[in-house]
Amino acid sequence: MSAGGLVVSTRGLVHIYRAEGHDVAALSGVDLVVGSGEMVGLLGPSGAGKSTLLTLFGGLMRPSAGRVQVGDHELSTMTEAELDAFRAAEVGLVLQGASRNLLPYLTPHQNVEFAQHTARRAGRDVPPAREVLDLVGLGDRGRRPLASLAPGQLQLAALAVALASRPGLLLGDEPTSQLHHTSRDTVLAALARVNEEWGTTIVVVTHDPEVAARLPRTVTIRDGRVGGEGRAGEEYAVVAADGSLPLPPAAVGAFPPGALVRVHEVDGVWTLKSENGDASRG
Template sequence: MTLARREKPAPVAHSSGGVAVTCHRLIHIYPTATGDVVALSGVDLDIAAGEMLALVGPSGSGKSTLVAILGGLMQPSAGRVYVGDHELSRLSTKGLAALRGGTVGTVLQGAERNLLPYLSLSRNVWLAQRPAARLAGRRLDPPEALLDLVGLAGAGARRVGELSPGQRQRAALAQGLAAGPGLLLVDEPTSQLDASGRDEVIAALTTVNAERGTTVVVVTHDDKVGARLGRAVTIRDGRVGAEGRNGRDFAVVAGDGTLQLPPETFAAFPAGTLFEVDHTDQSITLRASTNPSSPAVNDGARASDGPDPTA
């Protein structure tokens, strides 16, 4: 396995509508009756203004916790997080409420959790706009324009029960966009949709990003969704893992110096595998140890039992 030095990807030009996000050594611990649970363990992450990013990983990996912190819904146990010019730990309760009412829009998992079934779609969006509408000088799009943006033109008078699952999810996106946020956080928007509904939601998110410049962060367990958003960051055991960009996988050097490899690596080289390391100025080569005295891993299988990773 050879890791050649690569130049950082050239920055992408984005509209000024989005805000940047930076997480530095982010930690979050949930106290429970049986002991503390570490949901996030030193997350370092940079998201450019106007970027589309997928947070990919299995249930319980820390994705939703990270998004809740970015949205100002909970405070981390340690570390710093910046959304635009705001360091969230320095904001008061009122400041966090203002952030959620304007700068950040959050779409919860399950479209119905975001929408009131007894109101029309236009009234749902209008109701979400009310806090931001009270701010002096704030101009907001009419609800019908936001519904049009997500592919629901002419549907403003309809109610949630009249919509298909994909349409309901897009209506939830319009509600999340109600206050014109620079950052849109979307939790598992395609988990209960068929392929057609999934494609409609991804198309709507892409349109929002392209036309408004909104920074879009999507939580998903679906690798296919991650691949279509351009950049996918894997979250495993509360840590940022490997990264995918435009269909290519990259290993990531974390802030603590550890090397985060693509998740498929773990199937061939389980935890405890020893690697010999050779490195030059331009590359690093990892070779699974062939030393017979290497410690056994995974019920007696030795590190040398796996396939040869040398590229």
């Protein structure tokens, strides 16, 4: 079994796809590190590149340029067979919508056992299905038909399937979407329990600010790049590897594209001053 969470890192990550006869840059040079055992939320507007980044973390696509490192694996250099083995054993993925993660004619317990087949064939030691279901809070409903479960319970079952092989990295694409507040909080509590008890590295995409507020760290993706981070309720801009510094949305009005900005330091206080005299101090 995995001894803990996997480190995830990207360097100069670029992903371009073709849409309506045009090349579209979903990611434009993402530099990011998620430490072992961290729990991180990816935020940003629709089309910012959040889900693309999550997909690249899981080895489901290859980047157009740059590097994706998960644990000891450099994903962009792996063969398809190596990626298959990696996905089966090292990564758990929760797709948006519980039904996309579950076989409807199987119970949660049977779904978990089915998800473990590939890892077992590869000789990987996997936890008992009941242990996984207990961890997410679904142990007492593990042998019930899926049709008898509420939406929040179905999402817990989907989470259990993603954890079937005890992966070092758990990826969730909007794992709390379309759930009412009580069910949403139950799923978040399950994720926190997995993170605490198994040490699993967790990265989730969310558009819900209330979900983001519950996560220890958030990374905002804007225009295909890291546009900011949140930690312990504080928002930070992030200096990119090339020295660029994306401004937070609230500052864009004061410093619009093309503005001349003077950067000045006095006694450790840096000042950004635009040509018209507006300033922001840090």
